Amino acid sequence: MWLVRLIRLPNLLVIALTQWLIAKQVLGVAYAKANVIPALNTLELWVLILATAAISAAGYVVNDIADVEIDRVNRPDRLVIGKRINIVLAQRLASGFALLSFGCSLWLAWRKDELEWLWLYPVFGGLLLAYPRWLKTRPFLGNLWVSICCAGVLGLVWLAERAAWAQLSVHYILSTYIVLVSFLTFAFLVTWVREVVKDLEDRKGDERVGRQTLPIAYGNRFAKGFVLLLTAVLVGLLLILRWTGLGNREPILLDTWSFSLVALAVILSVFLVKSTTNVAYHRISTAWKFYMLGGLFLLFCFKFFL
Numbered sequence: 001m002w003l004v005r006l007i008r009l010p011n012l013l014v015i016a017l018t019q020w021l022i023a024k025q026v027l028g029v030a031y032a033k034a035n036v037i038p039a040l041n042t043l044e045l046w047v048l049i050l051a052t053a054a055i056s057a058a059g060y061v062v063n064d065i066a067d068v069e070i071d072r073v074n075r076p077d078r079l080v081i082g083k084r085i086n087i088v089l090a091q092r093l094a095s096g097f098a099l100l101s102f103g104c105s106l107w108l109a110w111r112k113d114e115l116e117w118l119w120l121y122p123v124f125g126g127l128l129l130a131y132p133r134w135l136k137t138r139p140f141l142g143n144l145w146v147s148i149c150c151a152g153v154l155g156l157v158w159l160a161e162r163a164a165w166a167q168l169s170v171h172y173i174l175s176t177y178i179v180l181v182s183f184l185t186f187a188f189l190v191t192w193v194r195e196v197v198k199d200l201e202d203r204k205g206d207e208r209v210g211r212q213t214l215p216i217a218y219g220n221r222f223a224k225g226f227v228l229l230l231t232a233v234l235v236g237l238l239l240i241l242r243w244t245g246l247g248n249r250e251p252i253l254l255d256t257w258s259f260s261l262v263a264l265a266v267i268l269s270v271f272l273v274k275s276t277t278n279v280a281y282h283r284i285s286t287a288w289k290f291y292m293l294g295g296l297f298l299l300f301c302f303k304f305f306l
Helices: 002-006 009-034 042-066 068-074 087-111 115-133 141-160 170-201 203-208 214-218 220-242 251-274 278-300
Strands: none
Touching: 002 009, 002 042, 009 042, 009 141, 009 170, 009 278, 042 068, 042 087, 042 115, 042 141, 068 203, 087 115, 115 141, 141 170, 170 203, 170 214, 170 220, 170 278, 203 214, 214 220, 220 251, 251 278
16 A cells, blocks of 8 residues: 555556557547558557656656655655655665666667657656756746656657657648647646645645745745636637637537636635635546546547547
8 A cells, every 4th residue: 555655556547548548549540541551569669658657657656756855744644654664675666666667668669769759767867866956846847747757658659659649641640639639738737736725735845844935935825826827828729729629520429528628627726725724726637637538528529529
């Protein structure tokens, strides 16, 4: 059970599901209609998913190692490192996951004859190590980095499939482009919102170790205002998406999806404005996590839009 909590297994499953949906439900549907062969076969796709999940797991462990003292204050009942396992074991787990991810990436790059793309791994790994010790201590930078990572891991499949994607007709390229960019932007904004809400929740522990998160540097009121701004951009994205050509074939389906997400974003914003306790912030943060799953509905429905 402690390992499930340490590596955030539900989050890893969401990452895996999203990458699979992008490959099979978005790009795969377009490939099937256009008679294009995917760049990744099934085995290669699952190796890519495993590499992404493994490096994400390593990131979660590294973050928890850096946050031991903070978690003693903010969430002592959910503490794993220092309570269930020691730091040495946690460091070995992080190293193991990182090596597993690198091995998968190396195999995939060699198999696809794209070794020149391996430079992405040390760059990403270095920033991963810098996040909890440097980026996370800066207002905006830490949240921005996590949001980019969240959107980036979802875009890895698109990057790997770029050769096959380029073979699609203009119609299919435009349709897949709109869906992929919309969902990556959606994931980026939702992650940034949730990260700021988590900073509001963790303010007490962050202050104790001297971190300068957004609420600490500029105050809770400013942080809430920034969340409202991001949410407004998110709502705008959903409304713009509704008025694109993607909704011509299934307007009721898309209307229902868009209205539900817009309404929920507004409700969560109202709750955030009124919230003042860590318990309330935690509930809102959890709600935003499930909100991300609502975005997967777009990928499920893509076949109706072609």
